[in-house]
Amino acid sequence: MSTAPEPVAGARTGLAGLLVVPATLFVALGLLGPIAILFRYSLNQFIPGQFMVDGLTIENYVKFFTDAYYLNVLLRTVRVAVVCTIVCLIMGFPLAYVLARTQSRFKNLLIISVILPLFVGNAVRAAGWMTAFGSKGALNASLMGIGLIDQPLEIMFTETAVVIGIIAVNLPFMVLTLQSVIEGIPRNVEEAAFSLGAGPSAMFRRVLWPLALPGVLAGTILTFILAMNAYATPVLLGGPKFQTMGPLVYGQFAQQNNWPFGGAIAFILMTATILLTVAAHLIVQRRYR
């Protein structure tokens, strides 16, 4: 039966290609469908007391972009995301490089300790920072203990706390993305640069960085998206007064029951994330090609 490979293979190709259909249908239905409905909702009207009223209006979007409060939330979210992404890149690169190049037999243990916090969840990690940042927390207690300050620092419920928290959440993503790309760069090219007289900084600038650029881009995009859309970290470390886009969307749905406006904010968040990502992509491509 299967001694004639040609027709068998041919027959399998036609059928086997269909194996992609269930997953594709599932994702299309479960992702694109809901997003289309969400967009449709964002064009509806919200009349207090009457809930959602069918309509075709852009008033939810107008409301967002004409209200200084909401614009400030968007601006704050972008600012936090940009700072976090830049710090992640600067802090992540050395660690990624060391992990990629190490010959240590503890390499797997090191990788696990980078992945583990990722798996533990954002709320748990925020809990760790909450322990540190309180007025009698580890940070203030140790700073006051060594006499650097005599009043506890107000870190909890500030932008600084949120930035510190989000960097810790996103750093593993950056490190793992960079590490896999650096591992694919042959060591020889670095040694070639050195033997041709380049110092470490020239080697980094002229050889390593350009070759690692795809990873830099992928890692930057990933961490930026995550930072823009953070929820648990701003809620727990920023407190109720520190609004960013993620909690704002949730609040509109869960507390205000204003689905059209919540839908509009979700769409603005998604669009802003995509636009800034594409812009960064274009700038990097223009500079380095």
Add this chain to the structure above:
Amino acid sequence: MSASSRPSLGRIALNGAAGIALVYILLPLIFVTWLAFFRQEIPSFPPEGYSVKWFAAAANNQPFINGFLLSLQVAVAATLIGLVIGVPASLALVRHRIVLGPMFNTLLLLPLVMPGIVLGTALYVFQIETEIATGLPVMGSLGGLIMAHALVVIPWVVRLVTASLVGFDRTIEEAAQNLGAGPFTTFRRVTLPSIRPGLVAAALFGFVTSFGNLEMSLFLVGPGRTTLPIAILQYLEWKIDPTVAAASLIQIVLIAVAMIVTDRYVKLSRVV
């Protein structure tokens, strides 16, 4: 002497910078671990003493237990669904020239980069519309939650299984078929064993992604039905104390054990 000490100085700086980043990543977990063993309830440093009584408190906290059981149930179901429909899709994508193949691939990876908050709101309104259209109690249901989690498991399965299939030598399969194995036997006896590392990694990452999912699940849990991450978040919005730290530490240890066990079969540094 100075020529040989200069690069090693750079080495030290590099390792130092890497060490700082690693400590920074681990610092929140270290604080949580520390707090879990405090004797007093208030998280003030330095602690008055140490105790393990909070682990009993965490293990008797009903929201945490219920959340843990629900998260476990959802993660197992979502991972199974993700594997059952994700693995065939990966096979088809790698093995066959499908019209618009790259587009399918992008679509299947999309839930991974889709922000959890946006995905959660979108699925929430989708469930509303489905409930209106069919009259079935979809909103806040266990089935709805599992399906949503399967959606975020699929990209991991597709990504990790396609990666392990790309380097696979197809002539081995042809050899099996020449020796008389049917397509199913070939798959079970040849293909499956050789992509096992990818499958194990996909199962682990899918499971953990689902288990830890917070943002999307916020919109999809029903009354009296809360996953563990949400239970922890709600507790933390109220207060931070050693009980929640102990519950977190139990979770950290379970995940660490799962990772170390998985690492014995599949080197995690190769699959991430």
